[in-house]
Amino acid sequence: MILTTPLLERLAREGEVHVVATPANATVLTNHPAVASVIVYDKRNVDSGVGGLRRVAAQLRDTRATTAYMAQGSWRSAALARLAGVPGVGFDTSAGRWLYSRRVVYRKDWHHAQRLWALANDPHEDASLSAESLRPSLYPGPSDRAPVTALLQAAGVRDGEPLIALAPGSVWATKRWPSYDALARELVALVPDARVVVLGAAGDAPLAAAIGIAVQQRGGPPLIDATGKLSLLGSAALLSRCTVLVTNDSAPLHLASAMNTPTVALFGPTVPAMGFGPLADRHVVLGRDALTCRPCSAHGGQACPLGHWQCMRDMTASEVGAAVAPMFDPPREPRDASPLR
Numbered sequence: 001m002i003l004t005t006p007l008l009e010r011l012a013r014e015g016e017v018h019v020v021a022t023p024a025n026a027t028v029l030t031n032h033p034a035v036a037s038v039i040v041y042d043k044r045n046v047d048s049g050v051g052g053l054r055r056v057a058a059q060l061r062d063t064r065a066t067t068a069y070m071a072q073g074s075w076r077s078a079a080l081a082r083l084a085g086v087p088g089v090g091f092d093t094s095a096g097r098w099l100y101s102r103r104v105v106y107r108k109d110w111h112h113a114q115r116l117w118a119l120a121n122d123p124h125e126d127a128s129l130s131a132e133s134l135r136p137s138l139y140p141g142p143s144d145r146a147p148v149t150a151l152l153q154a155a156g157v158r159d160g161e162p163l164i165a166l167a168p169g170s171v172w173a174t175k176r177w178p179s180y181d182a183l184a185r186e187l188v189a190l191v192p193d194a195r196v197v198v199l200g201a202a203g204d205a206p207l208a209a210a211i212g213i214a215v216q217q218r219g220g221p222p223l224i225d226a227t228g229k230l231s232l233l234g235s236a237a238l239l240s241r242c243t244v245l246v247t248n249d250s251a252p253l254h255l256a257s258a259m260n261t262p263t264v265a266l267f268g269p270t271v272p273a274m275g276f277g278p279l280a281d282r283h284v285v286l287g288r289d290a291l292t293c294r295p296c297s298a299h300g301g302q303a304c305p306l307g308h309w310q311c312m313r314d315m316t317a318s319e320v321g322a323a324v325a326p327m328f329d330p331p332r333e334p335r336d337a338s339p340l341r
């Protein structure tokens with residue numbers, strides 16, 4: 001959903017944009033100026049089954065939309081558009097492609113934000129696209145920012161005190177770099193005046209605790225544990241206050257892109273060439289490019305199929321720390337205006 005926002009902004013120049021989204025994704029679009037309304041499709045609960053599909057289709061029909069852009073390519077989304085009588089446009093690789101009115105080539109060599117953008121655009125225009133034009137956008141509101149302010153105040157963070165965000169979690173175990181605690185020890189030495197804040201879901205609290213112990217052992221200032229305490233837009237608001245984020249290939253990477261927070265992205269079983277790399281002006285991607293087993297799956301699995309997990313295990317805290325430290329310097333390079341391919 002986050003990477004869909006450049007497409008939404010493009011479409012909003014021509015008319016009202018209505019988005020059908022799951023309850024979790026719907027919250028991401030709160031306050032977004034490109035979005036006229038969000039139709040929540042809770043397919044696992046109140047909208048389950050054919051009855052739910054028909055109800056949501058009726059809501060979609062009421063918007064008088066003329067085209068449905070299928071960012072999510074399931075047959076269910078395609079059926080929804082058909083039921084609503086709205087012509088669908090989607091990728092030629094999607095499960096629901098047989099129900100579309102128009103199919104667009106899924107370019108494996110493009111960033112996913114660009115693929116989505118291309119659903120509504122002339123593919124020949126792509127040469128003019130820059131990283132900046134494809135950067136996603138999110139709009140945390142006062143209710144998202146208030147918990148961030150409270151969290152930082154409770155931690156005694158002063159105005160302007162530098163913050164380093166770490167996002168050690170992922171639903172996929174092989175994507176979780178195992179050395180965030182070692183990195184935290186490095187950071188205490190490299191940037192001693194910065195506070196470390198850990199972002200993530202409630203289930204990431206043990207990871208935050210281990211990082212907190214590492215910081216404490218090195219005599220660093222107390223860790224700020226934000227795991228499970230913030231909404232997605234709240235996390236985006238917190239990231240907008242951070243000097244840099246270190247993250248796996250997971251949702252916080254895209255939140256940081258939307259807030260243009262400098263990013264150090266750690267890729268293990270996946271690679272940015274799959275289309276989900278960082279889009280912040282300042283970013284570094286680290287990964288073991290020489291490993292011939294990379295990438296080994298579309299999303300990363302729960303266990304390394306080869307057992308050694310070298311793609312993540314071989315990445316050292318010192319090399320990640322060396323990528324973080326320069327983010328505290330003023331930018332030296334002009335903005336990257338190169339196309340994303």
Ligand code: SF4
Nearest residue numbers: 269293296304310311
């Ligand atoms: S097979 Fe290779 S890329 Fe996949 S998890 Fe194992 S080490 Fe990483």
